[in-house]
Amino acid sequence: MYRYNDFDHGFVRERVRQFRSQVQARIDGVISEDEFKPLRLMNGLYLQLHAYMLRVAIPYGTLSSAQMRALAMISQRWDKGYGHFTTRQNIQYNWPKLRDVPDILSDLADVEMHAIQTSGNTIRNITADHFAGAARDEIADPRPYAELIRQWSTDHPEFQFLPRKFKIAVTGSSDDRAVTRAHDIGLRMARGQDGDIGFEVIVGGGLGRTPVIGEVLREFLPVQDLLPYIEAIVSVYNMLGRRDNKYKARIKITVRENGIDKIRELVEAEFILRRASFGGADQELLARIKTAFPAPDFIDAPIANFKTALAANDDFATWVETNLSPHKNPDYAIVTISLKTLGATPGDATDTQMQVMANLAEQFSHDELRVSHEQNIILPHVHKSHLAEIYARLADVQLAAANVGLASDFIACPGMDYCTLATARSIPIAQEIAARIDELKIERDVGLLKIKISGCINACGHHHLAHIGILGLDRAGVENYQITLGGDATQNAEIGKRAGPGFPADEIVSAIERLLEAYLAQRTSRTETFLETYRRIGIEPFKIALYGDGKANHAA
DSSP states (O other), X not given: OOOOOHHHHHHHHHHHHXXXXXXXXXHTTSSOHHHHHHHHHTTTEEEOSSSEEEEEXXXXXXXXXXXXXXXXXXHHHHSSSEEEEOTTSOEEESOOOGGGHHHHHHHHHHTTOOOTTSSSSSBOOOEEOTTTTTBTTBSSOOHXXXXXXXXXXXXXXXXXXOSSOBOEEEESBSSOOSOGGGSSEEEEEEEOTTSXXXXXXXXXXXXXXXXXXXXXXXXXXXXXXXXXXXXXXXXXXXXXXXXXXXXXXXXXXXXXXXXXXXXXXXXXHHHHHHHHHHTTHHHHHHHHHHTTSOOOOOOOOOOHHHHHHHHHOHHHHHHHHHHEEEBSSTTEEEEEEOSOOTTSOTTEEEHHHHHHHHHHHHHHSTTOEEEOTTSOEEEEEEEGGGHHHHHHHHHHTTOOOOOTTSTXXXXXOOGGGTOSSOSSOOHHHHHHHHHHHHHHTOHHHHOSOOEXXXXXXXXXXXXXXXXXXXXXXXXXXXXXXXXXXXXXXXXTOBOOEEOSSOEEHHHHHHHHHHHHHHHHHHOSSTTSOHHHHHHHHOSXXXXXXXXXXXXXXXXX
């Protein structure tokens, strides 16, 4: 993984020094909260419902064991013993005291981490496929390109005050695990006619109050043109993007108002002007960055004990079935650690759990962990001979839930328990639905199912892209939960359709139960997924399940 050079160390330390003086000025009353706000946001510090919240960047979701241990230490020393992993592959601390934040940032700097550009109208944390460098189906590891974009975008003088926040995602696989079509810029690695590696460039995706699937701006962009082309896109957006209305300021609105053809024309013209200014320096930097991402030194060992453990332990076999993914080395596996244990807060990990995951990564995963946009943790390179021990040690700290990709593997935003923007609770609803599914003992029969919940229209829980999406709203002071169906976050991305009127909090669990019963009754076989059934029969049978035959046609 990438390691800081002298410039990086100096840059981050100077930001910590500057912010320490700004925090002291706020504590001393020299500056007001309004004056402090833009300064704290530049350093990832929010003022939430009950306390400050610090959002720490985890570029393209990659962590070393030392970094995970530092995150555990910070949660234990400076917070309440846990952290929340987000859909942006970051971690958030919900209870830091203002006076302690500079010390937290200093501790982060010790392990080459920071909170820069995790907030504000700038280019946010660059996200990537959480299986990058390990996936059997990828063209190449996308993380060097994500790191190149991170370095280019950090403190870029032209793009620190964009019309609105800006998000970029990169994937190296045809199987999109980075939700590229829901980003301001999505980059999907592809091969040109001559076999060279490049990118399909997608622009104008996004969720929130106006969910939009991005459009293809360039079908194939050579690797050597990556930075000047992205710079051209952001420059055009910076010029055209609206600043009169923050709800219409994202690039998705800019694309919609101007049309993709006009945007393409402007970007291509700007690209020609900007490409010459790079002079090959970006390619020299990329070459150096690539050396920081070598393939692991894979071990060669027998896997007989793995097969023996599979036969001897049904719980382990179930976990293997759901939580492992194919690795490019057939003797290895990619392990997804579920942060969705029954009764837990989706995406949360305690300091003890983080310590255990760090130890496992150091001992068994070539010192690497990943944070997924689905709020789980990945051990990307695990030899199969080590899987049984990993499972046992995860079970000791309640991290062995065998539910990845199943109904209880919820994506959930913090909701009204923490967030000032939320209009309804997310966490308890997710927990109640997961508990009911467990009571019914139908989760494995239902199979692949993506349920996602957001506590407000900003859609931090990605509910628009869920097979079953839940949006919490305030209706005259009462929490009300709308359901959307048929969303998809993959390369076949699709925005879910609203099923009809929402449900009060005490009815949403039974509504989800009726949807699952309808699916089980309508599917043609046990292998037909919920999404496949929905696409085959349409939304009407599910409306009937939710609202009854007489009301289904009026549910809109």
